[in-house]
Amino acid sequence: MKPSILLLIYLSLAIGGAAGIVYYQSTLPDTEQMNNDVSQKLLSIDGLNASVGELALRSRHHIDNNYDNLTRTTALLEQSLVSLEQRYFNPEQLKDPMLLRNFELLNKEIMIQNDLIESFKSHNSVLRNSVRYAPAAGQNLMQIAREAKLIEAEGLYAQVVRELLEYALLGSSLSEEKLKIALPKLAEIETALPEFAQIAHLEFTRHVKTVLDEKALTDQYLSKALLTTSSSKIQGLSQAWNQWIMQQSSQAARLDQWVMAYIAFLLVGLGFIAWKLRSLYLHLDHEVAVQTAEVQKAFDDLKESESKLVQSEKMASLGQMVAGVAHEINTPLGYISSNVDTIRLNMGELDGILQSVDMISQEISQSKPNTKKIGNIVKRMVHVYRSMRQRETLSEIEDLLQDSSYGLSEISDLVSSLKDFSRLDRTSVLDTDLHQGLDATLKICSSLIGQRQVIKTYGQNIPLIECMPAQLNQVFMNIITNSAQATADDGVIEIITRATDQGVEIEFSDNGSGMSESTIKQIFDPFFTTKEVGEGTGLGMSISYKIIKSHGGDIEVNSLLNQGTQVTVKLPLKQSQASLSVIK
Amino acid sequence: MFLLNAGFTDRQVLAGLLFVSLGCAKATEPTFITPIPQHMAVDEAKAKLGKTLFFDKRLSTDNSISCATCHDLNGAFGADGQQFSSGVNGLQGTRNSPTVFNAVFNFKQFWDGRAHDLVEQARGPVTNPVEMGMATWTEVVRKLADDSQYVEAFQQIYGQGINEDLIVDAIAEYEKQLITPNSPFDQFLNGDESAITAKQKKGYELFKAYGCVSCHQGKNVGGNMFQKMGVLKDINLQSGSLNEDLGRYEVTKNEWDKRVFKVPSLRLAVKTAPYFHDGSVKTIEEAVDIMIEFQLGRTVPKDDRSSIIAFLESLVGEIPEGVL
Incomplete structure (x- = not known):
């Protein structure tokens, strides 16, 4: 598998893992804060619940004479439960059915308890009213009975009041029984009472009945309310809550384990990636070294072949030069030889003639010179001389010698030019007269130039230039050769030199075939040539460009197709230190 | 928790009970009724918004009824003086509009106590077909959201857009301010003996003696418990219609809750006729008679009744400045 795919899978797993942990954590409640809050609320609910009981008892026993505190407390209890439910114990937030069930049980229990308290309040009020009123009404009736001499009735009222108080205040079941027995008796005495007292009697009876009924109901509701298991339900909820919190903590601990595992996974992954990268880099280093070696080799090869090419260009130039020089030397040599x-x-x-002179000298030195013999010799000698004079042999010899002498001076000139051109004797940077170099080059190229007209417009006061003359001559020869090759046999080549602010400018122009735009663009490219195969290396102008640039100069080519070409070489007077090192 | 466990002996408790029940307590006058506070702490901004809503008729379907229509704060002490209030399209309810004043002190809201608090109460009438008649709260919210001032106000105060909960919360916040402190009787309770007349003082004694105070107690003189209509005399014997409404039974379906109602506050009783859950009783005198007869199993002489009514008049407090 590709490393990139592996990396992608690893990253997906890393991101997925992180997301999973974050999600899991988000599902976990902030247990500590929650625990504090819920515990506190449960505690307060427990307290409120206890208060409800206490306050109900206070109302029952008339220590509290209004229900405000009791009512406020039951309301608070309900509110606490509602807020607890909204905040924590709703099925949307809490997924624990056990806990929810415990809360629901408590809630229900509190509701039942509060309903019982409400019923208690209602009945307690009624009971209280009757317990309060009945004794006074009874005493009133006792008075009436006494005045009406109804002793039995008076006694009955007194008994009922006593039993009623005993029952109402002490809750004695004996009194309750007695009251229940007395009630029918009360109904019996009604008719014996004076008419005006009958309504009071009925009211009294009703209140006694009310006390009997309401006390039972009030106490029943109160004891039921007090005996509700709300307190244990609160404890149950507390326990369930603690259990749940512990469970949550263990879940949090599990999350920690997951986080550790996740970190380990990340570290392993990172290690793997690091290892992978390292081996990749090692491999790359090796590859690079191999490539570098190859490039170096190619570069070296190229350099070698370049220098070979430069060398071959030199050799070609040399060959050309030698050919020209040979031709130049051949002509005077030919006629000198024939002369x-x-x-x-x-x-x-x-x-x-000289032999005749010798013979005459021998005859004269004889003791007796043979005059006739001498005369014959002189006659033959004069004849030869006259014949020679007649044929102008002697003047011809003179002419031939003169001619030969000229030929030899020509050769001498050429050799001198050759020396000037190559400057083989001088390899250092010198202050050079460019005209000398140009002339020498023209001389060497004279066979190539042939009948073409060369117009030399050398400027006045052209300063000496600091340069390597042999290199510049090579440039000149390249340009002149190109001009000669580009022009017709009767073409014109013009060379203009002029001094400029920066140095010297040499302008070579011809009326040759010229070049197209595209050719001009490529003219300095190595191996670019428009000549026939074998005629040029394609390096001439490239090398020329290099030479001029290394001299800190510039070379420009302007040309119009079929109109001619103008090459301008600009050279500075002095070389910079950098250029000097390049040139050498 | 238990009183008996809290340091009291049986004998001490019994002595205390006797002491109280026989009405011998002179030095320590039992606190049946307590004064209401001078003012309620509210969130002013919410209350101000709630006030605007309270008076806004756009809360009703035909833009004819606001909360203040049936709870007239200016002329009718937070009620409307009608037996049944007229809702949208002239429809009438079946119960008398109670006053909104001092409602904050009631332990539950509505005659049958079906709402726990003012917030819950405020949800009711808006979508009640015979009251304000809006189809849904969504519609209410949409209607109010047309008013850029509301949108801005809700955003500013609650930091969120208009919704049902916020509307009722604001209204309830305003209603908390609607109290009537400084009544002569409260001043009397606070120690100013001269705040009430001798007749009113007598009326208070009678109020206790007849047992009215058994249910009408606490700071709201009622409003903190339920009671059955006709505990000492069958309400069916009443000549009017008081027996018809089953009250809390309609909410709980508990047999014992039949004809059980929230005991109303008496603080503004003399100002908010007609009386009882169905508004069938027109005068305070008649109402006092019915209460004493059916709830207390007594009859009341005219003099006593008139003193009691005088006492009830001393319960009428002042409407705090700046809430209307």
Whole structure:
């Protein structure tokens, strides 16, 4: 599998893992804060619940004479439960059915308890009213009975009041029984009462009945309310809550484990990636080294072949030069050789004359010179001389010698130019007269130039230029050769030199075939040539460009197709230190 | 928790009970009724918004009824003087509009106590077909949201857009301010003996003696418990219609809750005729008679009744400045 796919899978797992942990954590409540809050609320509910009981008892026993406190407390209790439910114990937030059930049980219990308290309040009020009123009404009736001499009735009222108080205040069941027995008796005495007292009697009876009924009901509701298991339900909820919190903590601990596992996974993954990267880099280093070596080799090869090419260009130039020079030397050599031959022929006749002189000298030195013999010798000698004079042999010899002498001076000139051109004797940077170099180059190229007209417009006061003359001559020869090759046999090549602010400018122009735009663009590219295969290396102008640039100069080419070409070489007077090192 | 466990002996408790029940307590006058506070702490901004809502008829379907229509704060002491209030399209309810004043002190709201508090209460009438008649709260919210001032106010005060909960919360916040402190009787309770007349003082004694105070107690003189209509005399014997409404039974379906109602506050009783859950009783005299007869199993002479009514008049407090 590709490393990138592996990395992608790893990243997906890392992100997925992080998301999972974050999600899991988000599902976990902030247990500590929650626990504090819920515990506190449960505690307060427990307290309120206890207060409800206490306050109900206070009302029952008339320590409290209004229900405000009791009512406020039951309301608070309900509110606490509602807020607890909204905040924590609603099925949307809390997924624990056990806990929810416990809360529901408590809630229900509190509701039942509060309903019982409400009923208690209602009945307690009624009871209280009757317990309060009945004794007074009874005493009133006792008075009436006494006045009406109804002793039995008076006694009954007194008994009922006593039993009623005992029952109401002490809750004695004996009194309750007695009251229940007395009630029918009360109904019996009603008719014996004076008419005006009958309503009071009925009211009294009703209140006694009310006390009997309401006390039972009031106490029943109160004891039921007090005996509700709300307190244990609160404890149940507390326990369930603690259990749940512990469970949550263990879940949190589990989360911690997951986080550790996740971190371990990340570390392993990172280690793997690091290892992978390291081996990748090692491999890359190796690859790079191999590539570098290859490039170095290619570069070296290229350099070598470049220097070979430069060398071959030099050799080609040299060959060309040698060819030109040979031709130049050949011509005077030819006629000098023929002159010498002619002179050697004429020297035979001169030799005859000189032999005759020798014979005359021998005859004269004889004791008796043979005059006739001498005369014959002189006659033959004069004849030869006259014949020679007649044929102008002697002046011809003179002419031939003069001619030969000229030829030899020509050769000498050429050799001198060759020396000037190559400057083989001088390899250092010198202050050079460019005209000398140009002339020498023209001389060497004279065979190539042939009949083409060369117009030299050399400027006045052209300063000496600091340069390597041999290199510049090579440039000049390249340009002149190109011009000669580009022009017709009767073409014109013009060379203008002029001094500029920066140095010297040399302008070579011809009326040759010129170049197209695209050719001009490529003219300095190595191996670019428009010549026939074998005629040029394609390096001439490239090398020229290099030479001029290394001299801190510039070379420009302007050309119009079929109109001619103008090459301008600009050279500075002095070389910079950097250029000097490059040139050398 | 238990009183008996809290340091009291049986004998001490019995002595205390006797002491109180026989009405011998002179030095320590039992506190049946307590004064209401001078003012209620509210969130002013919410209360101000709630006030605007309280008077806004756009809370009703035909823009004819606001809370203040049936709870007239200016002329009728937070009620409307009608037996049954007229809702949208002239429809009438079946119970008398209680006063909104001092409602904050009631332990539950509505005659049958079906709402726990003012907030819960405020949800009711808006979508009640015979009251304000809005189809849904969504519609109410949409209607109010047309008013850019509301949108801005809710956003500013609650930091969120208009919704049902916020509307009723604001209204309830305003209603908390609607109290009537400084009544002569409260001043009397606070120690100013001269705040009430001798007749009113006598009326108070009678109020206790007849047992009215058994139920009408606490700071609201009622409003903190339920009671059955006709505990000492069958309400069916009443000549009017008081027996018809089953009251809390309609909410709980508990047999014992038949004809059980919230005991109303008497603080503004003399100002908020007609009386009882169905508004069938027109005068305070008649109401006092019925109460003493059916709830207390007594009859009341005219003199006593008139003193009691005089006492009830001393319960009428002042409407705090700046709430209307």
